[in-house]
Amino acid sequence: MKLALKEATIAVLLPCYNEEQTIGKVVDDFRKALPTATIYVYDNNSTDKTASIAQSKGAVVRPEPRQGKGNVIRAMFEDIDADVYVMADGDDTYPAENAPAMVDKILEGYDMVIGDRLSSTYFQENKRPFHNVGNRLVRSAINGIFGAQVKDIMTGYRAFSFTYVKCYPILSHGFEVETEMTIHSLDRNLRLYEMPVQYRDRPKGSHSKLNTVGDGIRVLSTIFRMIREYKPLPFFGGCGLLIDLVGFGFLLSVMFEFWRTGSVPRIPTLIGSVLLILVGLLSIITGIVLDVLAKNDRRAYIHTSNLFAYLHRRQREHEANRSEQ
Structure with missing residues (x-):
């Protein structure tokens, strides 16, 4: 109406x-x-x-x-x-x-x-x-x-x-x-x-x-x-991907040295790179979970707005009917 x-x-x-x-x-x-x-x-x-x-x-x-x-x-x-x-x-x-x-x-x-x-x-x-x-x-x-x-x-x-x-x-x-x-x-x-x-x-x-x-x-x-x-997947996924790239960079340097010498002299770098990769993966997973929640929130908003629109139309129709009587 x-x-x-x-x-x-x-x-x-x-x-x-x-x-x-x-x-x-x-x-x-x-x-x-x-x-x-x-x-x-x-x-x-x-x-x-x-x-x-x-x-x-x-x-x-x-x-x-x-x-x-x-x-x-x-x-x-x-x-x-x-x-x-x-x-x-x-x-x-x-x-x-x-x-x-x-x-x-x-x-x-x-x-x-x-x-x-x-x-x-x-x-x-x-x-x-x-x-x-x-x-x-x-x-x-x-x-x-x-x-x-x-x-x-x-x-x-x-x-x-x-x-x-x-x-x-x-x-x-x-x-x-x-x-x-x-x-x-x-x-x-x-x-x-x-x-x-x-x-x-x-x-x-x-x-x-x-x-x-x-x-x-x-x-x-x-x-x-x-x-x-509102954009958790790009936000947390982007941060996680960046952290993973840094972690893989450190890991590759350790692996290259291992292939060349057969030993791993930089143990702290190896541990740090693995931890960075895990943190990046956790950030990406967090983004996926929050993205699902954000989509559910959008669905709830649409449901609520449709309900308010319906109630408002009914109120206007009721007022119109009263004014005609």
């Missing part, structure tokens, strides 16, 4: 931390773009007037004491029920005008719509060169590993279906959550749609909460962790 835009319940999610300069305009823009949507502002321990300004603009304001964007999004996904979710930042860097088109794509059946900044104005507007390098690095790494062609891995402007929101397990605490979302979606083979959006840098006087080095390290560690979890 495909819903029309005017029939769907829409939630606009705005995680905020000290955004008093821009949050009022952001709420007004999304109110104009999506008049029927409920706008939620989750205040993440702001020390300025972010919460009061958002409330005065008619947004539903809720506090989230656990610091970090990942924690805020996790709370939003747990608390809010809607047919379509639109997530953006409260810093006025994303245009609300794209939101209706993103909602339409979710209603067409996509699981997640990605607001692609990098294909439009991001590299011209963003004044932080290390962020540009980081975006390119992360994009190349993830697309190479998962065989994908996602253009913007780390964008904060996205739309989600009900099923995606309720089945997605958020583990990240901070800004690395967007990277985690993309990797999760690629691993689960979800229906993704990328929509180019115009990016604008923060207005003068508004300061980014990103730490180039600290958040960059967190993003890279998230990629490393999720590759280990």
Whole structure:
């Protein structure tokens, strides 16, 4: 049952931390773009007037004491029920005008719509060169590993279906959550749609909460962790193969000396090479076992998402029948 835009319940999610300069305009823009949507502002321990300004603009304001964007999004996904979710930042860097088109794509059946900044104005507007390098690095790494062609891995402007929101397990605490979302979606083979959006840098006087080095390290560690979890066979198998090659290299040197002299003078090298080969084989076996578990986890995710989709359809049908009576 495909819903029309005017029939769907829409939630606009705005995680905020000290955004008093821009949050009022952001709420007004999304109110104009999506008049029927409920706008939620989750205040993440702001020390300025972010919460009061958002409330005065008619947004539903809720506090989230656990610091970090990942924690805020996790709370939003747990608390809010809607047919379509639109997530953006409260810093006025994303245009609300794209939101209706993103909602339409979710209603067409996509699981997640990605607001692609990098294909439009991001590299011209963003004044932080290390962020540009980081975006390119992360994009190349993830697309190479998962065989994908996602253009913007780390964008904060996205739309989600009900099923995606309720089945997605958020583990990240901070800004690395967007990277985690993309990797999760690629691993689960979800229906993704990328929509180019115009990016604008923060207005003068508004300061980014990103730490180039600290958040960059967190993003890279998230990629490393999720590759280990989602691609265990290539990860552990590759490590095991490398260790085995080193072990065989040492073993061949000992065997060559044995063939030449008839003795084995380097006993420690022989023992070390055999141990390296065993460690490599154990790593490969570990990768095989974890790969089976990862596939079972994908099956469980598909079963759960299908169940949520079914229950959501039944709920919508029940509401439609009640409204007709």
